[in-house]
Amino acid sequence: MKELLTKQEEEMLNKMMDAEEESLREAAEFYRNVPIPESLQDMVARTIEEHTEKERGQDRMTRRKRKTVILIRTIGALAAAVILFMIPLNMSEAFAKQMQGVPVLGVFARVLTIRSYSYTENDVNVNVQVPEITLADDETAENVQTPADGGVAAGGAGAAAGDAAGDAEILADGGSGILADAGSAGSGETSGAEKIADVNAEILRIVETYEADAKQRFEEYKEAFFATGGTEEEWGGRTCEVNVEYAVTYQDNSRLSLILTTTESWVAVYAQRYYYNLDLQTGETLTLRDLLGENWKERCNECITAEIERRIAEEEDVVYWGYGPEADDYMMADEGFQSVSGQTNFYINENGNIVVCFDKYEIAPGYMGMQEFEITDAE
Amino acid sequence: MTKMVEELTSYITQNQNRYYRLAYSYVKEEQAALDVVQNAVVRALEHVSELRNREYMGTWLYRIVINESISYLRRSAREMPCEQEILNGAVQDRQTGQNTQFDDPQMIVTQKPEALYTAILSLPETMQTVIKLYYFEELTMPEIAAVTGMNLSTVKYRLYEGLRKLKLTMKEGVA
Structure with missing residues (x-):
């Protein structure tokens, strides 16, 4: 993709910026006039x-x-x-x-x-x-x-x-x-x-x-x-x-x-x-190590990464930072799931399997909510 | 609370209206914009340890807000068919509540700034972001480069592209 301006284009840009300055400043009023909700x-x-x-x-x-x-x-x-x-x-x-x-x-x-x-x-x-x-x-x-x-x-x-x-x-x-x-x-x-x-x-x-x-x-x-002036009615x-x-x-x-x-x-x-x-x-x-053995990190990471990829491929509206379409998002390059650690939360489910949990926002946008991954035996 | 966290929270509180407006300009809906700001605040607090230099706090926060906004849009694009209408250039007239199109010359004359504003909001995300930050939030180009992670020449290029596209849209409208 072309990212550099030629000299001509640079001049063009300056001209346009001059010409549009005023109307853009006016347009900015609409931006600034958006009412701020009380909440x-x-x-x-x-x-x-x-x-x-x-x-x-x-x-x-x-x-x-x-x-x-x-x-x-x-x-x-x-x-x-x-x-x-x-x-x-x-x-x-x-x-x-x-x-x-x-x-x-x-x-x-x-x-x-x-x-x-x-x-x-x-x-x-x-x-x-x-x-x-x-x-x-x-x-x-x-x-x-x-x-x-x-x-x-x-x-x-x-x-x-x-x-x-x-x-x-x-x-x-x-x-x-x-x-x-x-x-x-x-x-x-x-x-x-x-x-x-x-x-x-x-x-x-x-x-x-x-x-x-x-x-x-x-x-x-x-x-x-x-x-701040709220009334019983508004309450x-x-x-x-x-x-x-x-x-x-x-x-x-x-x-x-x-x-x-x-x-x-x-x-x-x-x-x-x-x-x-x-x-x-x-x-x-x-700890996860106690329950999964020496390879606990590898096992968890493998399961979680595979599951993230499966969800992205098979489910609608699924976003995990740093995966799928987000993988090459320059803003998200260093975000998202990388590895479990000693601080990672987990519990055991009714099958006796470890379920690793991530809080809302931790590895995905807030709307995705809390994320859980069952660690199952590798094939 | 560490000193950085204290500074961050007071910075967020001082600038919360800006973040809301910026979020609103992407998601165009009150509740959605509130959600975006909330997510952004949580994210900022969670990642504050990655912020090494407080000088970058301002641009860093813009970046988080924009990120959350765009994530939100990507998710909702499929859910909200009306989004497409906005992208196609339909303008919701505030006074009458009627839908008007850019190709109504009368509207362009009387409502030009608003039409221009709407046109900006329908630009591709990166162009939109550069224009908003430059003209609405009045950031400098180097600051915009820091927010978006682009280099300076790319910022200029996006601004150029954006303005050209806007010009075309507005011309089409008038003709």
């Missing part, structure tokens, strides 16, 4: 506030995950006895209900709703469900596991074998998983239970802080609305929905996956997810 200021202020708060939240989580990486690496084979504890939005409520408080065969942890409440205050409708994870004590564990009599007994052997790396291989197998659990229960339980108590405390703190902040934000918005009975919910996406006797979601809707909908990946024995967060 712009609120929206921008709120978006900034939301974001800076979220950043603070992520800092906390990042620290948490780092600590976990070190610990989990040293524990190694203990990946066999794992709880993945996360909380997802797209989980059916029915399934969540079914999971909560129901001791599943051989499970060493339960998730219970310790608080559930709804109320309306100052035009804010609040619906909150606070989960709590409890580790089943020995007695419960015995009651729960029918096939486990042998398992628990054999657990001694497991303990004798110590942290043999071989234990890791039985990760996915229900019966043997119990072996590993029981085997290491003695040594891991105290600290695991304490850490899980920490997680519960963190969830509770997130929920309480969020609820208070959300109400305050709406209150401030309301004040600003009336302070028109606006309300705000504040929801906190959780769902267990996966649970077996070694892993539990759960996502906590906070949602706030008024000018727009703001949803945020908190993912926790915990090892039942240690109470620590699991």
Whole structure:
């Protein structure tokens, strides 16, 4: 494509610029006269506030995950006895209900709703469900596991074998998983239970802080609305929905996956997810490396890249920065999905597969929303 | 909040009307323009660490707003058939609410700046962007080069192309 002006063209350009100067300045009036919606200021202020708060939240989580990486690496084979504890939005409520408080065969942890409440205050409708994870004590564990009599007994052997790396291989197998659990229960339980108590405390703190902040934000918005001359009529009975919910996406006797979601809707909908990946024995967060092995990055990246390309090819209105038609967009050259990292969010779905999640805006334009990619076995 | 983030948020707040107008000039709809600005603000905050020099904050933000606007347009192009009419040069007359075409000479005389404005909005994206930034946002050519990632001579070339195309459109209209 021709990109350079000849001397003649350059002169032409100058002439045209002179000639059109006035009419273009007049046309600019139409540009500048576009009315600015009242909601712009609120929206921008709120978006900034939301974001800076979220950043603070992520800092906390990042620290948490780092600590976990070190610990989990040293524990190694203990990946066999794992709880993945996360909380997802797209989980059916029915399934969540079914999971909560129901001791599943051989499970060493339960998730219970310790608080559930709804109320309306100052035009804010609040619906909150606070989960709590409890580790089943020995007695419960015995009651729960029918096939486990042998398992628990054999657990001694497991303990004798110590942290043999071989234990890791039985990760996915229900019966043997119990072996590993029981085997290491003695040594891991105290600290695991304490850490899980920490997680519960963190969830509770997130929920309480969020609820208070959300109400305050709406209150401030309301004040600003009336302070700047808004009338009751214009306000028109606006309300705000504040929801906190959780769902267990996966649970077996070694892993539990759960996502906590906070949602706030008024000018727009703001949803945020908190993912926790915990090892039942240690109470620590699991990493993608723990679950997928040394090649975790390659595996994730391959799956995600292939899926992005498939979606672009097969689905309508799909845009991922840096892929498909956007790939040679000079503005987007350094944007878009490049690789998963230790900070990448994920949960385990009902098939026991890892699902990697990207926040809205992270790898695609905002309208694409949150993006999820199931990591399936390579052919 | 880091110092850069503080500066960024106050910069955004001061210039939010500009970003809204620029977004509106692409998407031509209030709610869409608000969405674009919101997406742009989030993106700016998320990528602030990549902004090494605060001198570039202004051009960097324009770039993000334009990016979000164009992403939005690409997505909605297939969804909104009326978009095509605008591109074909139909003008929504503000006063009467009637559709008028460029080939109505009367309209051109009485409404020339608005017709010109509409014609600008129907130029190809890169030409449009250069003209808007130069005449409406009053950026210098080097600044436009920084916003769009083009080099200076390409900016000039786009401006030249754009103006020539506009001239042709307006001439056709009058004739």
